[in-house]
Amino acid sequence: MSARLTIIARIKAKPGLEDRMQQDLLNLLAPTRTESDCITFDLLIDTTDPTVFVLYENWKDQAALDAHFQQPYVKQVLKAYEEMLAEPIEVMTLSKLEPFDGQKRSVSP
Known part of the structure; x- marks a missing residue:
């Protein structure tokens, strides 16, 4: 069974484009x-810098995340990002750790 994934993506808009970026990101929510394998998909904004947005996502597995990126509405927003981003998107891909149960675990890069 594939592991559930948590994604935290930090997105910084160019000054003056933050309202457009915010609207595009809000349009992704619904x-x-x-999507059947989306567990959580939340948009947050930095309280000290209105040009910084964070997506907090939980997906059933890597296949679910891959399918998400194939959706037309995602491709459209990613294309629009090209002119709106002040810097590359910072993405953290995480998986939950549980207390050791005696089973050896390995983490792949």
């Missing part, structure tokens, strides 16, 4: 949340 359709993404209806």
Whole structure:
């Protein structure tokens, strides 16, 4: 069984484009949340810098995340990002750790 994934993506808009970036990101919420293997998809904004947004996502597995990136609405926003980003998107891909149960675990890079 594939492991559930948590994604934290930090997105910084160019000054003056933050309202457009915010709207594009808000437009992702409803359709993404209806994807069958999406567990959580939340948009946050930095309280000290309105050009910084964070997506907090939980997916059933890597296949679910891969399928998400194939959705037309995601491709459209990613294309629009090209002119709106002040810097590359910072992405953290995480998986939950549980207390040791005697089974040896390995983490792949």
